[in-house]
Amino acid sequence: MPMLDINDNIKWTSEKEMNPSLMVNAALSAEISIQVKNLVKVYGKDKTIAVDDVSFNVGKGELFGLIGPDGAGKTSIFRMLTTLLLPEGGSATVNGNDVVKDYKKIRKSVGYMPGKFSLYQDLSIEENLNFFATIFGTTLEENYDLIRDIYIQIEPFKKRRAGKLSGGMKQKLALCCALIHKPTVLFLDEPTTGVDPVSRREFWEMLKRLKAQNITILVSTPYMDEANMCDRIALIQKGKILSIDTPAEIINAYPDILYKIKADNIYHLYLHLNEFQYTKSCFAFGEMLHVSFTKNMEEVQSELLNYLNQRGHQNVSMDLVIPTIEDCFIKLLSN
Amino acid sequence: MKQLFVFIKKEFAHVLRDRKTLLILFGLPIVQILIFGFALTNEVKNSKIVIFDQAKDVSSLKLISKIETSRYFEIDKMLQHNQEVEEAFKTGKIKMAVIFPENFNHDLLHTNKATIQIISDATDPNTATMLNNYVTAIIGDYQAQLNKNFEVPYRIVPEVKMLYNPQLKGVHNFVPGVMAMVLMLVCVMMTAISIVREKETGTMEVLLVSPFKPLLVIVAKTIPYLILSLMNIVIILILSVFVLELPVNGNLFLLFAESTLFIITSLSLGMFISIQTETQQTAMLISLVGMFLPTLLLSGFMFPIENMPKPLQIVSNIVPAKWFYIIIKSIMIKGLGFAAIWKQTFILAGITTFFILISIKKFKIRLA
Numbered sequence: 001m002p003m004l005d006i007n008d009n010i011k012w013t014s015e016k017e018m019n020p021s022l023m024v025n026a027a028l029s030a031e032i033s034i035q036v037k038n039l040v041k042v043y044g045k046d047k048t049i050a051v052d053d054v055s056f057n058v059g060k061g062e063l064f065g066l067i068g069p070d071g072a073g074k075t076s077i078f079r080m081l082t083t084l085l086l087p088e089g090g091s092a093t094v095n096g097n098d099v100v101k102d103y104k105k106i107r108k109s110v111g112y113m114p115g116k117f118s119l120y121q122d123l124s125i126e127e128n129l130n131f132f133a134t135i136f137g138t139t140l141e142e143n144y145d146l147i148r149d150i151y152i153q154i155e156p157f158k159k160r161r162a163g164k165l166s167g168g169m170k171q172k173l174a175l176c177c178a179l180i181h182k183p184t185v186l187f188l189d190e191p192t193t194g195v196d197p198v199s200r201r202e203f204w205e206m207l208k209r210l211k212a213q214n215i216t217i218l219v220s221t222p223y224m225d226e227a228n229m230c231d232r233i234a235l236i237q238k239g240k241i242l243s244i245d246t247p248a249e250i251i252n253a254y255p256d257i258l259y260k261i262k263a264d265n266i267y268h269l270y271l272h273l274n275e276f277q278y279t280k281s282c283f284a285f286g287e288m289l290h291v292s293f294t295k296n297m298e299e300v301q302s303e304l305l306n307y308l309n310q311r312g313h314q315n316v317s318m319d320l321v322i323p324t325i326e327d328c329f330i331k332l333l334s335n
Numbered sequence: 336m337k338q339l340f341v342f343i344k345k346e347f348a349h350v351l352r353d354r355k356t357l358l359i360l361f362g363l364p365i366v367q368i369l370i371f372g373f374a375l376t377n378e379v380k381n382s383k384i385v386i387f388d389q390a391k392d393v394s395s396l397k398l399i400s401k402i403e404t405s406r407y408f409e410i411d412k413m414l415q416h417n418q419e420v421e422e423a424f425k426t427g428k429i430k431m432a433v434i435f436p437e438n439f440n441h442d443l444l445h446t447n448k449a450t451i452q453i454i455s456d457a458t459d460p461n462t463a464t465m466l467n468n469y470v471t472a473i474i475g476d477y478q479a480q481l482n483k484n485f486e487v488p489y490r491i492v493p494e495v496k497m498l499y500n501p502q503l504k505g506v507h508n509f510v511p512g513v514m515a516m517v518l519m520l521v522c523v524m525m526t527a528i529s530i531v532r533e534k535e536t537g538t539m540e541v542l543l544v545s546p547f548k549p550l551l552v553i554v555a556k557t558i559p560y561l562i563l564s565l566m567n568i569v570i571i572l573i574l575s576v577f578v579l580e581l582p583v584n585g586n587l588f589l590l591f592a593e594s595t596l597f598i599i600t601s602l603s604l605g606m607f608i609s610i611q612t613e614t615q616q617t618a619m620l621i622s623l624v625g626m627f628l629p630t631l632l633l634s635g636f637m638f639p640i641e642n643m644p645k646p647l648q649i650v651s652n653i654v655p656a657k658w659f660y661i662i663i664k665s666i667m668i669k670g671l672g673f674a675a676i677w678k679q680t681f682i683l684a685g686i687t688t689f690f691i692l693i694s695i696k697k698f699k700i701r702l703a
Contacts, residue, residue: 082544084702103700104546112544118537122352123345134341135545177541 033095033185033216034058034081040089041076041239050076052239053090058218058232063211065230066220067325073239074220075115078189081218082112094185108136111183113174115190115220121163125154125173128162129180136181146213147176150206168199175206186210188219192226204229224326235329242332247325254323254331256280256292263313272311276304283330290327338547342555346529350559360525364517364567365574371509372579379407379465382430385423387414390439394449398477402433407469424456431455431466443481499584499668510575511663512636515656517571518564518594519601519630524622525560526605531618540702549698553691557602564598565591584670593666593680597659600683601626603690604655610697630656658683 034057041051051073058064066074079085081092083103091098097105119128129151133140144151154172157165162173171191178186188207192200204226207217211231219230227233228247235242235250243250263269266287273282273291278300280292293300308316323331350356384402388395402408411429414420423429434452436442443449453470457463500507530552533539542552568591575581583590604626612618631637633647634656640648651657658679665671673680 079702084540084543086701086703107544108546110544112541114537114540116537118541120345120349120538121536123348127345127348131341131345132541132545134338135542135547137338137546 031060032057033060033062034064034092034218036077036081036090036092038090039077039080039087039092041073041080041085042088043076050239051080051087054236054239054241055090056234056241056244058216060216061211061214063207063217063219063229063231065227065233066218066236067222067224067227067233067329068220068236069222071238072236074236075189076239078112078114078187078218078220082110082187083107109184111178111181111186113178113186113188113191115193117162117170117174119162119170119174119177122161124159124161125165126158128173129176132177133180138181140180143180143182146182146210147179149209150179151176167195168202171195171199171203172206175203179210183215185216185218188217190220190222192221192223200226224324224329227325233325235325235332237329237333242329250325250328251323254328256331257297258321258323258327259291259293259297259318260285260288260321261291261316261318262288263308263316265313268311269308269313269316272308272313276307278304281331281334285326288321290321290323339551339555342547342551343558346555346559349529350525350563356525360521360563361567361570363521364513364571367513367517368510368571368574368579371513372506372575379462379469381409382407382462382466383411383428384408384431384433384466385412385414385420385429386410387417387420387432387434389437390435392438392440394440394443394477395435398435398451398474399433401473401477402470405469405473407466420454424454429456430462431470433470504581506575506579506581507664507668509636510571510579510581511660511667512634514568514571514594514663515597515634515636515659516627516630517567518598518659519626519656520622521567522560522564522598522601523605523608523626524619526556526602527608527612527618527622528615529556529560530606530609531612531615534613535615543700543702549695549700553606553694553698557599557606560602560605561595561598564601565595568594581667583667585666586672589673590663590666593659593662593676596680596683596687597655597662600655600659600687600690603687603694606694607690607697610694610699629654633657634660636660653686655683655686 036054036056039051039054040049042049054073054077056064066077068074076085080087081094081099083099083106086100091100093099094106095109097103097109099106120131123131129140133143150172154165154169154176157169162170165173175188175191178188192203195203200223207219207229211217221227230247232244232246233250234244243253245253261269261273266284266289270282270284270289273279273289278293278295280294282289282291284290293304305316350360386399386402388399399410403410408431412419412423414423414432420432420434423432432452432454434454436450436452439449439451451474453467455463455467497503530539533542572583572590576583605622608621608625609618612621633640633643633651633654635651636656640651640657643651662676662679662683665676669675
């Protein structure tokens with residue numbers, strides 16, 4: 001795909017972002033929690049570019065999602081914002097503090113949950129919490145209110161060692177530890193990776209409750225379906241941001257009418273639809289194909305059905321479908 | 336202060352909840368002391384020898400019985416033929432053959448001169464030399480007995496006194512050595528691993544994004560091992576006093592003070608290693624190769640430093656265990672006071688300060 005298009009895309013999104021009318025929480029965004037400007041991260045001798053000229057702002061109390069596949073550069077952005085890595089270019093501030101110069105101030109005021117479970121496996125739930133509370137100069141009791149909803153679910157196992165907990169419980173404990181000192185900004189790097197669907201949903205509910213307490217949350221996830229839970233999202237791929245907007249706006253901006261099409265032999269259907277002269281795009285989506293056409297449905301419908309009949313497809317069903325974030329992501333990638 | 340306390344508590348939990356660590360921490364010193372005390376020794380005792388007595392007269396029999404009663408020798412076999420001598424050596428069990436010629440007594444009394452042939456297995460030169468010395472001493476002793484009745488015109492009698500270790504026991508040498516070795520191994524390796532483990536499991540990532548100070552981590556990481564190592568010293572001393580019967584001649588308080596200093600030296604070294612490495616395996620390897628081997632080879636415990644080539648002697652000066660070995664020997668065996676070891680103490684303190692300062696300076700406040 002031509003690189004020029006993607007660059008155009010970034011310009012397009014940043015213009016859009018600057019337009020305050022497009023922001024959901026226009027009132028909230030008045031106060032900026034996280035500001036990222038042209039951030040660049042380069043690794044190693046072979047100069048692998050992990051983060052390529054990334055810019056975005058997160059308003060106070062906003063739940064902002066970085067959505068992208070593995071290796072898109074999400075963790076690198078998190079580590080630069082939590083002062084763990086130095087950027088090669090650009091700048092970033094958290095609560096107005098520069099991530100390079102004022103790293104000590106940032107470390108005091110933010111909560112960070114790394115992608116990999118990073119608590120002491122040989123300490124119990126209670127000991128882990130008390131340890132992190134004390135390190136931040138507070139106590140479990142002092143900020144109990146903030147974590148109560150979450151902690152209450154793992155409290156029955158508080159004597160159990162962290163290494164022996166299930167994935168979901170580990171996640172809750174890690175979130176408790178990140179929240180224990182009442183941070184103003186919370187960084188959650190892929191908090192739901194490796195967690196079952198029920199726990200994932202619960203986790204997002206918890207984030208919504210935290211957001212209600214005016215805590216800014218930057219969260220990353222490779223799961224497109226979680227994007228809808230965020231106030232705003234940035235779709236990111238190969239270190240570049242493809243689009244920044246509210247999930248609804250990103251879906252609205254989807255340029256084509258999308259159909260889901262199914263038949264008995266889905267693989268042959270896929271091959272044939274790709275060869276069909278009016279097909280604009282066609283890709284697998286679960287057990288369906290998501291297809292868009294270069295002409296209106298009225299114009300192509302009969303021709304399409306003929307085409308499929310001739311090739312012996314049985315039980316063809318076709319329906320309109322509202323694009324998901326994943327559709328948008330694929331669309332942005334193919335541009 | 337509260338942060339430090341909770342950090343130390345956490346470190347203790349790590350050590351006490353890991354059986355393998357505990358085993359290394361307390362099993363290793365006990366095993367080493369017992370192995371060195373009973374199994375490994377460079378003393379020569381009960382070496383097997385053969386005797387080919389062609390004379391079978393008064394003098395030869397008297398000499399043989401003298402050799403037999405000494406604790407250095409055990410007569411394996413009395414040989415009958417010359418060829419048997421070589422065969423005996425070929426079995427590998429025999430360290431020495433003593434051969435009396437025919438007419439041994441006759442020659443001795445009538446020509447005033449007799450010969451004994453002594454053949455040693457010199458594959459291990461130290462043992463061979465030692466056994467030769469012992470047997471020569473026994474022969475000399477017998478000779479002196481014979482001469483008792485005659486007036487020898489000139490005579491020098493050496494009056495030998497073995498200071499500090501009159502029985503020439505090997506224990507005196509190795510207990511200080513094992514102490515240095517165990518402390519070096521336990522302290523350096525354990526602390527080196529403990530910080531690297533935080534990096535490897537990712538907990539360092541969380542710790543870094545918190546208001547803690549590098550000094551806090553360094554102090555909190557060292558204190559548990561300091562306490563546990565002091566307990567180790569107590570165990571080693573109890574074992575050496577009661578099981579190996581080695582008395583502590585010097586001031587016990589001074590001994591502990593100096594040990595504490597050496598422990599801190601080792602801990603600071605371990606800290607330095609852990610700050611420079613990224614995985615537990617490298618940390619362990621560096622601790623073993625970089626610390627354990629020099630301690631074993633260059634501290635003067637296994638091999639005397641005076642006999643080494645000049646460059647190695649110079650290198651040995653930066654091995655902390657060398658200084659500690661001298662200190663411990665001075666206190667435990669010689670019973671000397673601080674006046675005798677202030678120089679070594681000063682050097683150890685210097686090395687310690689150097690590594691603590693460099694550890695604090697090099698402590699990574701970021702991931703890369």
